[in-house]
Amino acid sequence: MVASPVLVGREDLLALADRRLAAPTGEVLFLAGEAGIGKTRLLAEIVVRARLLGYEVFAAGASPGDTEIAGGPLADLGAELRRHPSTAAAGERLGQRLRELTDGDAARRRRLLVADLADLIAVSGAPGAPESGHRPGTLITLEDLHWADDLTLDVLARLARHARSARLLVVGTYRSDELYPRVPMRQWRARLLTQRLAEEVRLPRLVIAQTATMAAAITGSSLPTAAATALHARSDGIPLHVEEFLAAGPPVAPPTGSLAGAAADPVPDTLADAVLARAAHLRPASRRLAEVASVLGRSFDLDLLTTMTGAGADAVDEQLRELSEQFFIRAQPDRTGYDFRHALIRDALYADISPLRRRSLHAQAAAAGLPDALASDHYERAGRADAAFRHARAAAREAAALSAHREAAELYRRARRTRPARLPRSEWAGLLAALARELASIDEIEESAACYAEAYAVRLELGDQVGAAALVGDWVAVRHLLGADLETRTEALRAALPLAAGHPRTCAELHAELAAAYMLDRRLDEALASGERARALGVDNQARCHVDATVGSVLLFAGRTAEGTRLLRDAITRASSLRFETQAARSYRMLGTSMSVLVDYAGAEDTLHEGIAYADRVEQFNDRHYMAAHLAHVQWATGDWTAATTTAQQALADGGGITTDITARHVLGYLALGRGSYEEASDHLSRAESLASGMRELQRLSPAWWGQAEVALARGDATTAIARCEQGYAASAAVRDAAYLFPYVVTGVRAHLTGSGPTAARDWLDRTSALLRSRAIPGTLGALDHAEGLIHLHEGHTGKARDALAAAATFWAARRRFWEGTAALLDQARCAHRSRRPAEAAAYRSAALHAYAKAGAPPPREIAAAGPAQAGPLLSAREIEVARLVAEGLTNPQIAAALTIAPKTAAAHVEHIRTKLGVSRRAQIAAWMTTNDRVTAG
Secondary structure (H helix, E strand, C coil): CCCCCCCCCCHHHHHHHHHHHHCCCCEEEEEEECCCCCHHHHHHHHHHHHHHCCCEEEEEECCCCHHHCCCHHHHHHHHHHHCCHHHHHHHHHHHHHHHHHHHCCHHHHHHHHHHHHHHHHHHHCCCCCCCCCCCCCEEEEEECHHHCCHHHHHHHHHHHHHHCCCCEEEEEEEEHHHCCCCCCHHHHHHHHHHCCCEEEEECCCCCHHHHHHHHHHHHCCCCCHHHHHHHHHHHCCCHHHHHHHHHCCCCCCCCCCCCCCCCCCCCCHHHHHHHHHHHCCCCHHHHHHHHHHHHHCCEEEHHHHHHHHCCCHHHHHHHHHHHHHCCCEEECCCCCEEEECCHHHHHHHHHCCCHHHHHHHHHHHHCCCCCHHHHHHHHHHCCCHHHHHHHHHHHHHHHHHCCCHHHHHHHHHHHHHHCCCCCCHHHHHHHHHHHHHHHHHCCCHHHHHHHHHHHHHHHHHCCCHHHHHHHHHHHHHHHHHCCCCHHHHHHHHHHHHHHCCCCHHHHHHHHHHHHHHHHHCCCHHHHHHHHHHHHHCCCCHHHHHHHHHHHHHHHHHCCCHHHHHHHHHHHHHHHHHCCCHHHHHHHHHHHHHHHHHCCCHHHHHHHHHHHHHHHHHHCCHHHHHHHHHHHHHHHHHCCCHHHHHHHHHHHHHHCCCHHHHHHHHHHHHHHHHHCCCHHHHHHHHHHHHHHHHCCCCHHHHHHHHHHHHHHHHHCCCHHHHHHHHHHHHHHHHHCCCCCCCHHHHHHHHHHHHHHCCHHHHHHHHHHHHHHHHHHCCHHHCHHHHHHHHHHHHHHCCHHHHHHHHHHHHHHHHHHCCHHHHHHHHHHHHHHHHHCCCHHHHHHHHHHHHHHHHHHCCCCCCCHHHHHHHHHHHHCCHHHHHHHHHHHCCCCHHHHHHHHCCCHHHHHHHHHHHHHHHCCCCHHHHHHHHHHHHHHHHC
């Protein structure tokens, strides 16, 4: 087993424990929960916190069989007390009193004995109280109280009264699911809680998000959402089970359509052995009933169970009662069926059934008139392939119609596995195409492409050219997600057009996909031309939504923002109302991601959240994951770096397509760059570039190149930064792009000013500004003022620089662009410093620091030194001397004497220093001088 390095999902319980430890008096606190829920781990954390507060800690616990032994846990507690010199006497006395219990007069003296034992324990925790009178607290922990005897419980009840007037905290744990009537603690606990002598908290199971957090802490990386969901389903959110499953390897999700069958992964040996050891104590008839129930699933119907066993109602009732009492099953609220308490109980019992008996039981279940999805699973496991195929295909069609695309994909996979040898080839091609569509929806891209390829080959083999051509558009879209470049995709689409001759709808779909291919490569004119051809062919509503989404994106990138947005919004509304889920999700994707790139972050955020929610509902997971990666980009761009990190990492874990992978790595690279982790940034960006190189698309490559230019600039490598900027410019210029070019404008100017000088920087700005102005995309134009201001500042034209930088800072703030916005504040601070406006410079630096803190991002290394270090040259050498003497506490006459100058001159120097630094008091001069010396020394 691999233990979690962090305690997950127990923050509220730890906060409660902290309050109880800090209280002046104590109490009895119960930590209740089922086996494996984490009671011992929580108790250990409480002990650590108690010891940090100076508590004396004593531990004991009960074990199976202690209910028959008087005072067993108390004897353990006595031994614990004897190990500490300060409590050894009390521990010895406690042991002696317990030994007296065996002398035969225990019944007569029990009440006095209980009081005596409680008193001994209560006072044992205060040895050697300090002279101050402060009494250190005492923590007594008692584990597994469900196994404790009557005497121990009576002593604890008495101890609860002591705790209310002393700094004594007693924390006991017990299994809440094993308090059946004959356990002594059941009534004792109820009495203490009713009398308010104890407090109880129950540890709940982890939810999916907490299970994922725990798994990430153990494995060191985020699990894909599907894997985290599967892990939660298998473990029931019980921390011990999570750890055991992860030690055996990340779980594979059971097939969605496999609602009755066993899970895909075996139960870890440690857990399976524990379940089977308990099952060995069941009566044979009850064990057989449990096996039949395990074939039916985690939940099972009482009538079906009775039918399959063939036993009478009384016998079944008795067997169910035994299984309930032994904690294997529990009744459902409506009493019509039962659930296994844990998925692993069911899985372990199922796996232990002999193969032939298991097959026979599945055959019985299949014949019981179950829904198609369940029946197909049972038939397959029973070896009845023909019946399994028939039911699986019917269930898959129904699931797809209900937008249950994960289930539909698994059911189509079952149909593929069980297809009859006599199945007509045309039906086989149709099955493959249907499976390919479902796989594309759930982001299983490689398998989808393989299914499309085979379906296409079968259609051609049958001479069905139109049918083959009808597959090409979707097939090409899937191949794009695997990295196919523009030429490969457009060649396949154009080759399919002759096959579709005489079939306008298929030709229109091919032209629509051509428009999308050109749009993705930012060849906007060709994209518009292909879109118009598709429209001219009289496309139906479904294809029209696809075309409009493509054309709308083209218009956005062409600078026709209002027109493009309106077309995309109309496509979303029309596709959603007509239940064209693929087209609706794609339209959300096109609008949200385009807004993200075009620096309309408010619109992008709203649209992406809306689109992700829609894609989740209709199980269009490829679109969902890609939109999540772009949402991470928006979060990075607007300065929410904590959220950006989480969102990008999860998108990277979830995504099955290359485009999601690339976009998520762009964001993770930018985040690492901003945090000064240049190696990590370079790794993410290089991997993104490598993945994108085969696609040769501007939107995949250019962001990686820009990030690498910034990494080079941060490392002081202006030559590499310039080369990367030129690479980005050439790619954008080839397609007259502005959306991906604008970040390079400021980066390139900084690189040229560092490595080449203002003439080269001016030439760079002239070249890039021509493209930005021609496209006139609103969110990009602030880069021109920013770059102009940097050049003016470098040339010493501080007045012009101040105006340009102010305009840029205002622009970036309005657009919520964090990267350039914080940089503009620092550039304004430099400009103010050179203009001898120290207070203004300090204000800009303070604003930048606040922005970095709000984003959860570390400020650039130079920002800490920006204040005093840059203000230093404003003071003359003599003024520096005067400031240093002020810092040493000298008065003006004393400064005059030390420097052999007139007192009036010394006073004048002090006034000049105050003016230049923008301060009013001598203490502020001293603080400035101290900081200045520290930065200079550093």
